Amino acid sequence: MEETTFRVGDRVRIKEMYPDGHHRTTYFVKGKTGVVNRYFGKYKNPENLAYGGDGLPLRELYWVEFDINDLWDHEAGKKQDKLYIEIYEHWLEPV
């Protein structure tokens, strides 16, 4: 098994960063806490690719699961409803 920074089942917080330029972390998950539910492997970093870079070093990509009602101030769905989103390792911190 590949050694990864995070494991399925880990509770993680999405870093609340607002870097200039392209990134694929949507604002509505920043600062929110979710659970890693799948590891996809290592992929090129889009924040570097977007500006003609080689996308290296590769970044671990995780699927992070949120209760959809934890993402908003209003009731966005039923209590069992979820949002899954792909997050690169450098946006995650352990909780």
Add this chain to the structure above:
Amino acid sequence: MAHSHDHHNGGHVHHHGDHPHTYSQDPSAHNARMQSDDAYREGAVKQVEHDLDYYQVRMMALMNVLREKGLLTTDEMRRAVEEIYGQSPAIGSRIIARAWVDEGFKERLLADADAACGEMGVDTTGINRVVALENTDTTRYMVVCTLCSCYPRQILGQPPTWYKSFPYRSKAVTDPRGTLKDMGFDAPDDVELIVIDSNADCRYLIIPQRPAGTEDWTEAQLFQLVTRDSMIGVGDPLTPEQLEEAVQASGQAT
């Protein structure tokens, strides 16, 4: 290709504002309203024509630059365009129909969708990773790209306009059940609805539930039931009755 950045309408969005209708019994008011509607329509048509011209001219200018610089030939561009238009949701429907009749294939599709697509002769090398997700009685998935319009084009063709629209992209994550309702589909209260934000390297294919009453159907018959929307997760496949109605309606039309 590492990533599909498909940001549409960049900086060229037109908003026409509200167009309130006031209803009156007064015939002259009615006529005035009709005239204003005509003027509105005429304006809207002119705007669309202007936009088409704008993008057409911009595209041709870009193609000419690429040609002149020797980066692409006319033939290469023609082939690329043909390839794009050759992609259609029928590719996905074929994969789903196979998954419905072949449990082993479905397991492989869920475990490694790229390899399973390859088995069916579907080339997904333009996608970093295809992920297949199965709807059940208790879990339903729906897909959105809140950032732009990421979509498994090699499997489903070009995304529908609504998929790229701001209302879908924002409402799908803030009120997913309301979004489905807008699209004519009621998610059962007790089902776990999972919204997938297709924001990075994966592209998603939903395996909808096989409709009831199709137990003895062949793969080729089942193929006809698989709709594009059911593979995005915003609707169900056709029922046998709906397919029958559709067949009759198209028979009457020709």
